[in-house]
Amino acid sequence: MAKAKGSSGRTIESELFTVPARRGRAARVNKGQAIKIINTHGHQVVDTWSFSAEDLTEFMSMEHLRPTIGTIFPTKGHNLYSNRRRPIMVFEEDTSPGIHDTLMAACDDYRYGLLGCKDYHDNCTDNLHAAMRQIGLRAPETPSPLNLFMNIPVGKGGKLTFEEPLSKPGDYVILRAELDCIVAMSCCPQDILPINKGKTVEVHYQILG
């Protein structure tokens, strides 16, 4: 699909929006538009979901995209499939080393309990649902997210470890919508494991025409 262009012939870019540290945001991205998610500080994991705006029960699904693209690691050039096995977005650009996770659930308060927290801890599951409510919508469930910039190497025999991101400040991905989408993002507040280098910070995004 051709990109929409402004009168100057250049791609139209929205203002720069912030996903605050440890919080979530959701945004509409219409078919043909794209979202540019910028890892401003380089070391922040962004749990990312995409729902069909027409029917929120259709959403980007890690377990449905893996069999279709034939890899655990989607990156530039891959279609991102929904739970109805059709492309909901296209992974159009990626300036990072292309290491993103599809294996780990969004963190939740139970997870932080297991990690020793006695009190409530910010978490991506609650951030997803808060972000959707903030724009008047309700996520029908908590799909397994595309964890952008999250570095979970797969070792011998399928062993999984939690490592620091390999991305650098300003790295970004561009995901283009194949359907009218609601994209939700959470700046992962994980500050116990090293996946955010121990510093949970904000990221930025733009909608591209």
Added chain:
Amino acid sequence: MAKAKGSSGRTIESELFTVPARRGRAARVNKGQAIKIINTHGHQVVDTWSFSAEDLTEFMSMEHLRPTIGTIFPTKGHNLYSNRRRPIMVFEEDTSPGIHDTLMAACDDYRYGLLGCKDYHDNCTDNLHAAMRQIGLRAPETPSPLNLFMNIPVGKGGKLTFEEPLSKPGDYVILRAELDCIVAMSCCPQDILPINKGKTVEVHYQILG
């Protein structure tokens, strides 16, 4: 937890039940009981789900168990975690080579459409929901299943391939319930890819006291 014993001191075993070829079944497995799932012919993949009987919105979750057990491949000795991060079952016994899949969604009619089918094809997603309805329940969503005996090697760079099972006739697993559970199983009707050696057959199960 100690196994319940009959008056003879031996574990109580139910009659042998059948999951027909290309179909699903669901069974109640109370806390402390176990289910023995027998790969009667050796080459049949069994998509398996477990829901809390008290609240079906809590269920065994592949994306929640992977971070907790630290591997893609659960086998004998592992706890199987729910989407609330607590053990819902324990993988107590496994006479197969221990190769089971956690990466692939249940097949569905969309999947067979992508594989070239023009008409409806039996599939594990519909089997799950039919099996639950058959015992008067409704699955709240379609969790990613534990695909028993399914051989999906993870290659270099996360590459995924569909291979024949490594199990042999009569191999079985025993999953013991840590909560009162509803366990659903589907004899995967995949006859296009080689995951069932091209022959879709029945399996058997027993409830163990």
